[in-house]
Amino acid sequence: MAGSGAPRPTLDGVPLTRRQLLRATAAAAIIAPLVPAVAGCAPGEVVPKTQFGARLPIPPLDEGALDDGIRTFRLATQAGTHEFVPGQPAQTMGYNGAYLGPTLRATRGERVRVAIDNRLPDATTVHFHGMVLPAATDGGPHAMIEPGASTAPEWTVKQPAATLWYHPHPHGSTEKQVGYGLAGLFILDEPATDGPAAALPHTYGVDDIPLVVQDRRLDADGKITFDPAGNSLGTLGNSIAANGTLGAVLPVTTDRVRLRILNASAGRWFKFGFADHRRFHMVASDGGLLAAPLQLDAVQLSPAERAEIVVEMKPGESVMLRSFAPDLGRVNPPDAFGGGKDFDVVRLDAAASLAPSATLPAMLAALPAPADTTHATARSLTFSGRQINGKTMDMNRVDFTAAPGGSEVWFVDNVNAYQHNLHIHGVQFRLLDIDGNPPPPERAGWKDTIPLLPRERNRIAFRMPPYADAEHPYMYHCHLLTHEDEGMMGQFLVEDAGTAGSGAPSSHQHG
Numbered sequence: 001m002a003g004s005g006a007p008r009p010t011l012d013g014v015p016l017t018r019r020q021l022l023r024a025t026a027a028a029a030i031i032a033p034l035v036p037a038v039a040g041c042a043p044g045e046v047v048p049k050t051q052f053g054a055r056l057p058i059p060p061l062d063e064g065a066l067d068d069g070i071r072t073f074r075l076a077t078q079a080g081t082h083e084f085v086p087g088q089p090a091q092t093m094g095y096n097g098a099y100l101g102p103t104l105r106a107t108r109g110e111r112v113r114v115a116i117d118n119r120l121p122d123a124t125t126v127h128f129h130g131m132v133l134p135a136a137t138d139g140g141p142h143a144m145i146e147p148g149a150s151t152a153p154e155w156t157v158k159q160p161a162a163t164l165w166y167h168p169h170p171h172g173s174t175e176k177q178v179g180y181g182l183a184g185l186f187i188l189d190e191p192a193t194d195g196p197a198a199a200l201p202h203t204y205g206v207d208d209i210p211l212v213v214q215d216r217r218l219d220a221d222g223k224i225t226f227d228p229a230g231n232s233l234g235t236l237g238n239s240i241a242a243n244g245t246l247g248a249v250l251p252v253t254t255d256r257v258r259l260r261i262l263n264a265s266a267g268r269w270f271k272f273g274f275a276d277h278r279r280f281h282m283v284a285s286d287g288g289l290l291a292a293p294l295q296l297d298a299v300q301l302s303p304a305e306r307a308e309i310v311v312e313m314k315p316g317e318s319v320m321l322r323s324f325a326p327d328l329g330r331v332n333p334p335d336a337f338g339g340g341k342d343f344d345v346v347r348l349d350a351a352a353s354l355a356p357s358a359t360l361p362a363m364l365a366a367l368p369a370p371a372d373t374t375h376a377t378a379r380s381l382t383f384s385g386r387q388i389n390g391k392t393m394d395m396n397r398v399d400f401t402a403a404p405g406g407s408e409v410w411f412v413d414n415v416n417a418y419q420h421n422l423h424i425h426g427v428q429f430r431l432l433d434i435d436g437n438p439p440p441p442e443r444a445g446w447k448d449t450i451p452l453l454p455r456e457r458n459r460i461a462f463r464m465p466p467y468a469d470a471e472h473p474y475m476y477h478c479h480l481l482t483h484e485d486e487g488m489m490g491q492f493l494v495e496d497a498g499t500a501g502s503g504a505p506s507s508h509q510h511g
């Protein structure tokens with residue numbers, strides 16, 4: 001494509017003839033842009049006729065302010081309007097803006113505080129997804145912030161550099177609040193500036209690009225709608241937004257660009273790759289850097305998972321970041337539950353000349369072997385319907401207690417014919433095997449969320465958070481937001497030996 005200008009536009013992935021192109025361009029000028037029409041669109045079917053051209057917005061970078069040595073961020077939830085389709089404002093929610101939120105950024109070892117004002121008419125929480133922190137600051141469903149109220153959780157960052165995120169977690173209404181736009185990235189850095197990460201593209205918004213990808217279910221007026229009963233997975237959208245924009249284009253000015261991709265959808269699986277099948281390097285999973293750059297032609301993400309990838313570009317070329325039909329294991333037929341479709345996400349347009357980037361380092365991080373499982377506490381979790389181990393979430397029931405820093409091995413079974421996934425609060429874990437087989441290399445690093453494909457058993461290992469608290473539980477749940485809202489969640493307490501028991505979180509008091 002280089003040398004012949006931009007690639008030929010396509011509709012439904014079929015290259016257009018010059019005559020069709022002229023006709024399509026003329027039509028687009030009249031009804032521009034081609035609006036995804038819901039009428040006649042099967043549940044979960046993405047309408048592919050998005051025109052690409054809008055510049056990809058970059059969420060503002062917020063490094064907070066030092067207040068008595070504490071890196072302090074301010075987030076205000078608010079209602080607003082946002083135009084997914086130009087001229088068609090949709091009601092939305094955002095942090096410090098109408099839709100999505102700033103990218104927060106802090107360094108390992110720092111004390112951080114997030115001062116939150118809830119300016120919504122509804123109660124909310126702010127959960128720090130992937131953060132290793134005390135349960136009382138984690139922003140789970142017990143940490144409700146009433147309309148007009150404020151809170152300011154603080155903790156010390158004690159984990160490797162990673163791309164984490166924050167989002168609401170009010171029990172029963174997480175899908176709506178995330179779906180209306182409450183989500184943002186939380187980037188952690190290492191204090192050393194000479195480690196392998198220094199050789200990765202790291203200039204925010206220039207060669208280090210946040211990419212919050214969501215399927216949106218827009219109606220004919222461009223408004224956000226929900227369809228939790230439309231599919232076993234819950235709501236599947238008909239349009240793909242990147243940082244809140246349909247058909248976005250990223251101008252690339254360096255010969256390597258890093259994409260920090262978050263699947264912030266309620267229920268959709270993505271399998272990200274490039275339309276020309278070029279290979280790229282994955283450098284980080286949910287909880288931090290992989291041991292070494294991993295060459296791939298696609299990486300699949302279930303809701304809430306992240307991947308950092310580095311892709312090389314040539315001057316003047318364009319390439320589409322595409323989601324290919326995901327591999328859904330025993331899903332049958334394979335195009336059920338959001339499978340079977342390719343669709344375009346963001347187009348990367350390289351400038352005519354590109355600034356040189358550093359070569360990727362051969363090694364990225366000292367990734368320790370997964371925790372010793374010999375003396376671990378073993379637990380079994382069976383995911384079925386909207387229940388874990390036959391139980392629906394009860395805010396007043398603690399499902400188990402564990403020792404601070406205790407070694408755990410969990411056997412996690414999905415007995416359904418459709419997908420679930422698993423997220424655990426307050427920890428980063430490692431995937432040991434899937435049905436007894438080693439995990440794919442893209443899931444062999446630090447994880448806080450893993451897909452649970454139909455009738456698969458995933459085995460994971462981790463250490464419990466080091467923070468004892470007999471009152472505030474951590475959550476574990478399916479991150480398909482409809483499933484979570486409908487009760488596919490449980491909770492555990494991390495307590496010192498001697499105080500451990502079972503019962504409602506409120507029944508435990510420090511002695």
Ligand SMILES: [Cu+2]
Pocket residue numbers: 419420421478479480483484488
């Ligand atoms: Cu689920």
